[in-house]
Amino acid sequence: MPLLVVGIxxxxxxxxxxxxxxxxxAALLLVAVSVALVQGIPVAEIPEVLxxxxxxxxxDTMLTIGLGAMVxxxxxxxxxxxxxxxxxxxxxxPRWVQIAMVVAAILIGVTMFYEVAFVIIVPIAFTLVRVTGANLLWVGLPMSIALSTMHSFLPPHPGPTAVAATFHASVGLTLFYGLFIAVPAGALIALLWPRLPFVRRMDPALPKGLVSDRVFSEAEMPxxxxxxxxxxxxxxxxxGAAVVELAVSGESPLLHFVAFVGSAPIALLLTLLLAMWAFGPRIGRSLAEVAESCRSAAQxxxxxxxxxxxxxxxxxxLIDGGISDYIKDLTDGWSISPIVLAWLIAAILRIALGSATVAVVTAxxxxxPLLAGSGVHPEILVLAVSCGSIAFSHVNDPGFWMFKEYFNLSVIDAIKARTTYTTTLAVLGLGGVLAIESxxxxxNL
Structure with a gap:
């Protein structure tokens, strides 16, 4: 049974x-090869699949994370x-520093991918931890939770946008309805989770190489x-590129240029060049010193x-092993609410495959086929699928490992912190979707 293989x-x-x-x-590659063998992927094809x-x-991530870390x-x-x-x-x-992180994450995360927004904001979180002496998760976890919510629930992020296109739903209405779910749910969990006893017992150290240990005087800072x-x-x-893309239709060289400079790698590369000058020669630091900062971040x-x-x-x-096809066959013919079914299929696929994007597209x-005769607003079904796709992030989700490594957690602690908050957000999202449809x-809208 494929789901049993995933669990084992x-x-x-x-x-x-x-x-x-x-x-x-090494552990991930070893398990990946073992699963490929069990699922019947030909031995000769396993290296290509890996x-x-x-x-x-x-x-998807190297340019974004690498350039973001350097900046x-x-x-x-x-x-x-x-x-x-x-x-x-x-x-x-200091008392309201979590509010500051949540507000910044929500404002930035509405239009920016989780990974991009994360690497932009996390240096501020690291510095706040060093300056205040606060627990790393106390400051950083609210930021991550708010960003996860914005990325998973709302267009123009890739998952919700792809589902909106499939359902021929209005992206604008999906965003409008989704904000009523994402903002309160994200803020609530972001402020609640760091206060839970099992999270407060975690006290990870700042990761080495990604944050400066120096404390600057007022005169030394730009x-x-x-x-x-x-x-x-x-x-x-x-x-800006996302707004232009939503507001302007058609083809033109200007639109292509806007899309180019608004892509995450190019935007971060331009930012790195600006940062190297603004915080290098402009303030009397040599390019050699700036280059050493970039080298340390890359290392x-x-x-x-x-x-x-x-x-x-x-x-x-997991994808090539046929897990997604098995789940599609398993859920075919289930007689439950289309909203709940959409959420449930996305959640099961997310648990089994790890990729939120694959989960929403497959779901x-x-x-x-259920949309036409269901009477459910297509925008609501988009949100149902999107909310389900955030559930139960764990070891088969590459985003889980980014969270674990940046916050310097053990695997078990990362599961306790991230898996629980993503699942709770998914459940709250389903409740919000059902409420808005009602x-x-x-x-009679």
Whole structure:
């Protein structure tokens, strides 16, 4: 039974990493090869499947995470990150620092992918932890939760946008309805989860190489205007491109140029060039010093990228092994509410495959035939699928490994923190979707 294979593979992976202390990269590849053999993937094709999974995952994340880490380290080594952190502390105070992180994450995360927004904001979180002495999860977890919610629930993020296209739903209405779910649910869990006893018992150290250990004096730090401008520069480029894409139709060289500079890798590359000048020669630091900051960040990212790429290989083995087709056949003919069915199929696929994007695309194909005669608003079904796709992030999700490595957690602690919050968000999202559909029905909209 394919789902049993998934369950056993997860347990074996946990055993290898917790009991035997095997490196995450090696453990993931070993389990991926074992699952490929059990699922009947021809031996000669297994290396290609692994390479495809690693290539797809690295292609999506290496440029984003690598460039983002370099920007963060350049800002940290120049004092720019501390300048922003100090201003947040001055405005919100240590008591309300979580509110500051949630507000920043929601505003940035509406239009930016989780990984991109994460690597932009996390240096500020690291600096706040170092300056205040607070627990890393106390500051960083609210940011991650808010970003996860925005990324999974709302267009123009790839999952919800793809489902909206399949269901011929209005992207604008989907975003409008989704905000009523994503903002309160994300803020609630972001502020609640760090206060839970099992999370408060975790006290991870700051990851080495991704944050500066130096404490800057007031005179040594660059001005707030430059610090904030560089931090927000990729946000403006990426968000601006998303807005233009939604507002303008047709083909033109200008639109292609906007899409080019608004793509995450190009936006972060331009930001890195700006940061290298603004926090280098402009303030009297040599290019050699700036280059050393970039080198340190790249060195610290090496193992993180390896683990994330191996997570992509594990995900690809599960897909090519026929797990998604099995789930489609299993759920065919279930007689339950289309909203609940859409959410449930996406959640099962997410648990089994790890990839939220694969989960939403596959689930939308299963649910599409039900849409015509269901009477459910297509935008509501988009949100149902999107909410289900965030559930139960665990070891077959490359995003899980990014969360684990950046917050310097053990596998078990990462499951306790991330798997629980993603599942709770999915359940709250389903409740919100059902509530909005009821309101729309009551108003005959």
């Amino acid at each position: 593979s997860v347990m074996v992976l946990l055993l290898l990493m917790t009991r035997l202390r095997l490196n995450g990269f 390479s495809t999974g690693i290539g797809d995952q690295i292609g 963060g380290r350049v800002m940290g080594d120049s004092g720019a990150a501390q300048r922003i952190a100090d201003r947040l502390l001055a405005r919100f105070g 001005g707030m205007a430059w610090s904030l401008s560089v931090a927000l520069f990729p946000v403006v480029l990426i968000a 610290a990212m090496a193992m993180i990228l390896l683990v994330i790429s191996a997570g992509g290989a594990f995900k690809q083995v 939308s194909g299963v649910v599409l 309101v729309l029905d009551a108003l």
